[in-house]
Amino acid sequence: MRNLNRIGGAAAITAALALTACGGGGGSTGPETAKGQEAGSDLSKLISVNEKPAADLEQGGKVTLPLGNIGPDFNGFSNNGNSADNSALQIPMNPVAVNSGGIGGCWKLDFEGKASPNKDFCETVENEVEDGKQTITIKVNEKATYNDGTPIDIKAFQNTWNILKSPDAGYDIVSSGAYEFVESVEAGSSDKEIIVKTSQPVYPLEDLFFGLIHPAVNSPEIFNEGFNGELHPEWMAGPFKLDQYDTAAKTVTLVPNEKWWGNKPVLENVVFRQLETSAQIAAFKNGEIDAMSANTISLYKQLEGTSNSEVRRGQRLFAGGMNLNAQRITDVAVREAIFAAVDREALRKVRFNGLNWEEPSSGSMMLLPFSEYYQDNYPVKETGPEAAKKVLTDAGYTENANGIMEKDGKPAAFKISNFGDDPTTLAFTQTLQQQLQAGGMDVGIDQRASADFGKVLGSREFDMSVSGYTVGADATSAVKQYYDSKTNENQLGDAELDKKIADLASIEDNAERNKAAMEVEKEHMAKYFSMGVVMNGPQISFVRTGLANYGPSLFQSLSQVPDWTTLGWEKK
Template sequence: MTRERLALPLAALAAVVALAVTSCSSSGSTGSSGASGSPTAPKAASAAVDYNPQPYDRVRTGGTYTTAGTFDDQGNPFDADATLTAARIWFWYNADAITYSPTGDVQYNPDYYSHVDVKVSGGNQVVTLTINPKAVFNDGTPIDWTAIEATWKANNGSDPKFNVSSTDGYDQITSVRPGADAKQAVITFKGVDASWPALFSTFLHPKAATVANFNGAYLKKANPQWGAGPYTVGTWDTHSGNVTFVRNPKWWGKPGKLDKRVFVKLDSTAAVNAFRNGQIDYTATGSAEGLKQISGINGTQIRRGGSPFEYSLYLNAKSPVLSELPVRKAVLEAIDRNQVARIEFQGLDYSEPLPGSGLLFSFQKGYQDNVSKVLSYSPADARKELDAAGWTAGSDGIRAKNGRKLEIGYTLIGSDPLDKALAQAFAAMLKQVGVKVDIRTVDESDFSKVLSTRDFDLFLSGNRSLDPFGQRYLCQEYCSTSASNLTGTGTAELDQQIKAVSQIADLDQQIAAANKVEQQELQQYAFLPLFSGPSIYAVKDGLANVGATIFGTPLPETIGWQS
């Protein structure tokens, strides 16, 4: 999938199901801004899984699986405006050709790719995908090399009219052509791309890969005729926001176990109540109060494990009040991430080290704490930064410059009490250094709009990593030209360094180089990783292949009720 790192609001965690599952927000540690300050703090975020894994033949045929959820404004997950919601819905009626184990091992789905061959010739990588001869889109179009070609052309950046999430990797491909026949796609790279599976874990119908359809055909709309998989759209209610998937009669593989997969549009609070009342089969939480509400219900169980999420504070450098680098640096120096962690994880019996990167998780090979190398929590230093930049405190303690007060907006998504507590904590921290924070609350449904229009000064948002190759999204996160760079920072020089990283063939060396570039990007002082945390779910007894899977992606036909 093009955008393997998808954004979502904090409150949305209790209402979304990414791929087979949803993960929950959480965590921090108890140390200073760069490292854990407690001898008992863990050295890495949790990599535990808990999802009742069951083989296909141990899942009974029949039944309905219902959760909170709805479709997104932009339903094409390759689009820059898509969020995790788009990936969640896409998963249920489009190709899941490459998935991952919980630890990140690549798994090829033979229903789509019956054989995969990777070779390097003359320093250039050639990937040959042999496509299952039975594979066909729902409209009858064969799934062949043209789907791979169309996906590449839409995402490689050669046509700027495509609103792509990221060109990373696609722009290293020099050609996609047929092999022995139309059912074989031969992909040739310039150099070597060790994490290429992230590019073609799913693909577009060639008709969906025109500019008009790529950007507009999935706006609050499904296109089941262009889909392919064990399920297809049953109902898509634009009035209620509810979505139902049913078995796809045109599917050539093992049939889906469920009769229906239902998403009901509910906010996070309503989802908890619906679970307690038995109306939905699964819900998630990231708070102690939420955990209390979903625990101890007859016929249910709590599943918890690690998380492929990372939540960060974003500063909009395009906002006039945050256009000055010293102001942005002072804001970040004033943020006590340990306090944020204490608020976020109170009552959850969980701790983790403060995240030091926006690319990899601390349990992954090659992870490095880059934040601590460029930033420390220090209100005293924040005050000095603001003094030197000419912002002086008034009688009310709020700083001003040239007759303008230092007031910053914080955009809060939804009405979740924990989210409100975090917003108020940020306001209190910044008030201590003379910065006034105005909290503006918008509806959860406006999340995508806030991102696409960059309608914020300060914003807390998360990424769900759908694959283990975090370093490949260096440009998506930080390039000055990237539509997914929420901060609006970056320079042409750093863009070139990022591009050079993408050309490194050895995966370990690529990660090491990405860490060095990220340290420079972090010195733009517009992005601060805050926490990753546990995944905590309440599920009805017997629900199989759903829960905390980290990078794991159980196929949709295996999800259901244990026999």
């Protein structure tokens, strides 16, 4: 499942693709020249985390990291809780449930996006296909137990399946994914052996049980409402545990979990603070937080030269910029005109101004251009103000006295929601507004705080937002989340596309399956115009000198922490 991200530079701690790493105490050198990668890149060169063995680090210590929003809904499987910040917050204390970001439930990813069993929870995962039927056998770690003493066993797997297998059961799930093809989840020789049978083969295997839901979360009421303002640490399992959630100070403090059976963490404290972008700048310069993203030139210049810091630079695993709410912008012609009016290159120049970053126009929400499976699916070839007006004219719109295109007395009018107080992000939104206005549309800006991001996007309280999603290494789960008519939040699609999406999950060959997913995206974009990629963009992180095992780490970590048990400080 892909997490929502706003396009701003600092709020979401997200996975990133490192191209270079410059350090040396925050010297005033400016960003290094870098380009977005294309297929065939040597991804082993694209990691920058200051990797150190845990044994070589100071035992103990504290790390403080910023988030754009903490809560209010902490259920990452629900639409209201589906944000990158929520995942980043919960990975260190609840990796059993986190359903994206490099680790979750039965699975963990390496930096290239290859999956293997997460042995803290699932020691082995075996797959067998016979006569078109698939049997998956999972051996659960005997020690795996939730904080409340509930064993992680067949009940957790059955509960996860029952909740996620259908969007029609009353649970506000993001996507049913491959669970709709699961026929049964039963215990084998013990409650720690899980036998999963499917109605058709399901690939990739990690689309199942990448995150498990505690058996106590067993009703739509608990799932949809029970995590509003409540973290429920008793239903978690991980190397850290919740020490304090201070709603007034907007901080979450974690300490090592004495019940954890895996590798013990180096740190004795992890603190997350909810901070607006401007507050993050002051906090980092004052030594109150230990890292922050600086993905715009305004942020970079304000942080440049900060003592006791270094820069770790890369490419964000992000796609987006134009997120349209089709339940508000209901006319597909208006949505197509938005795509036609946008000058993506000009927007990227605003966004990347001064960052020495170049990238081609990306045309997929699901894969980045460096993926061997990538193809450009952007649905509009003719762009500019006149192209946008032609789309509207062909749909029956005419220009009124104010220069706004309207139809049946109703103007093409909407607002763009912009989050946070970073001036570069606002300039990007204002430039987008001007491009759309030049295309004959009446467009305003709905300015929101970073802390409102999860609520606004989760409850669909926007017309168009400057936001997007994290990008994975395989398009199979994303194509269903974004483009299945029963799953995507815009409820756009049709039976023909839904059938293609259902069929592709059973294609074992990775290249063939991803090609099929790409073709679905191409067709959906050309019909419905709901999400458009303006940019992928760089990840530039300012990090406190001496912080080890933190930084851009590709698909291995959404939070830039490849392994929370090894995050710590170099010995002085």
